[in-house]
Amino acid sequence: MRAVHIERYGPAESLARVEVPTPQPAADEVLVQVQACGVNRLDLLLREGRVFQVPLPRIPGTDFAGTIVAIGEQVRDRRVGERVLAAPILSCGHCGHCLQGEDNLCQAFGTVGSSIDGGYAAYARLPARNAVPVPEGLDWITAASFALTxxxxxxxxxxxxxxxxxxxxxxxxxxxxxxxxxxxxxxxxxxxxxxxxxxxxxxxxxxxxxxxxxxxxxxxxxxxxxxxxxxxxxxxxxxxxxxxxxxxxxxxxxxxxxxxxxxxxxxxxxxxxxxxxxxxxxxxxCRGSGRRDLDQVLDLLARGRLRPHVEQVLPLERAAEAHRRLESGTLLGKVVLTL
Ligand SMILES: [Zn+2]
Known part of the structure; x- marks a missing residue:
């Protein structure tokens, strides 16, 4: 599949267009065919490698939306063909913090697109509990633009x-x-x-x-x-x-x-x-967010109370340009990549 990954820490040019094997979902995961992926400051921090580092290469992209095309054998509550967006925070899902929707306090805290590969790719694996149904009537670009922020x-x-x-x-x-x-x-x-x-x-x-x-x-x-x-x-x-x-x-x-x-x-x-x-x-x-925070903004969005603003939409291949645009500090709102 086509993807853009971080090969080495550095400037926007460190993002490389690559062909990599399409991932397969583990037993508790789903495979998402990515339609759109939002670009966040977090992606820039990850690429620079100054504030935190992960093993490279890594496919960035915390906010993405797409269609489920395969599910692992233990997945019961998601189905193939469902439109989903990625919940940005990874957590165990069963500790006291997770059960209260405070996933960002979980010992297993991680982020989609840095702890695991993200949405700068044609397909992405996602723990089933991080695949959240897209609210009715929401387009792909908007669905990929707001969860993290x-x-x-x-x-x-x-x-x-x-x-x-x-x-x-x-x-x-x-x-x-x-x-x-x-x-x-x-x-x-x-x-x-x-x-x-x-x-x-x-x-x-x-x-x-x-x-x-x-x-x-x-x-x-x-x-x-x-x-x-x-x-x-x-x-x-x-x-x-x-x-x-x-x-x-x-x-x-x-x-x-x-x-x-x-x-x-x-x-x-x-x-x-x-x-x-x-x-x-x-x-x-305050690091990250809990599921209760995501639920709150999804609810407000579904009721038309929030207006995410996407300033620019670029194809995945122009991810480096999207990073430079974000770095320029001249944007209002977001840049979103499409697949
Ligand atoms: Zn937990």
Missing amino acids: YATAAAMLRRGRLGAGESVLVLGASGGLGHAAVQLAHQAGARVIAVCRGTQRGEALRAVGADAVVEPGPQLAAQVRELTGGQGVALVFEHVAAQTFAQSVAALAPQGRLVLGGVTTGTEATLDLKAVFANRLELLG
């Missing part, structure tokens, strides 16, 4: 205990994760301040729920204070990390919370410890 955003907002009427500052709001967070926070009844460059993208964010839009930079915290009557925000939604962290902490109100769910610009930052203890701040880490 929306479920992660939902998990982060839950971890940050965002409540109705509270203010939230969303960093990197024009990217896939930030764009999802703006919509989910708005749905939750929060006042959303989105951080993004460019007037056009700012307008697009207002259209999906941002109450105010500010530019990133050294003046960010001061602008946020101005917008919140000098208080600062109750919650910061942070995933840009190194470049923005100091301003994010400075933008918090007394007793504010910062939830960190990604490290796009690097893993080290300076922390104002005086601000943390004097203002009684909470710093909350």
Whole structure:
């Protein structure tokens, strides 16, 4: 089958077009003929190999959607011909955390497209419990564009205990994760301040729920204070990390919370410890998402309450271009590859 895999860690050119044997599903797996595969920041981090590494070669692609074409002998609840999308988080499925839908706390935590091969390929194997039926009427491109970002955003907002009427500052709001967070926070009844460059993208964010839009930079915290009557925000939604962290902490109100769910610009930052203890701040880490978060966003999507935005659709063969496009930071929402 045709596929694109990471042969060695490095720039977008490290993605190689290859012909590899079509995989066969194990007893508890399904084989999916991939129709579309979303491109995520996670794919870029994996390809760079700086934040984490896995054995290579690896076929990336956490978010994909397609048709089941074969099932393992133990699979009872999925059938051939079913339209499914990949639930991004791998977990054991039977520990206490998994049973509560907190799969990201499972000892067996992993991610489709990094712990196992993903959707940059004509076919992909998937544990049957990770094959989730596509909501009625949803097209392939949309089905492959939202699971990782929306479920992660939902998990982060839950971890940050965002409540109705509270203010939230969303960093990197024009990217896939930030764009999802703006919509989910708005749905939750929060006042959303989105951080993004460019007037056009700012307008697009207002259209999906941002109450105010500010530019990133050294003046960010001061602008946020101005917008919140000098208080600062109750919650910061942070995933840009190194470049923005100091301003994010400075933008918090007394007793504010910062939830960190990604490290796009690097893993080290300076922390104002005086601000943390004097203002009684909470710093909350959040890795991945649980099945309950995915269920929540699937439900909102099926009811037409969310609007995933796909900026560009490219054929699989142009995966390197898709990575460069994401790296350029000029996108709103997502790039999706088609097979
Ligand atoms: Zn588990």
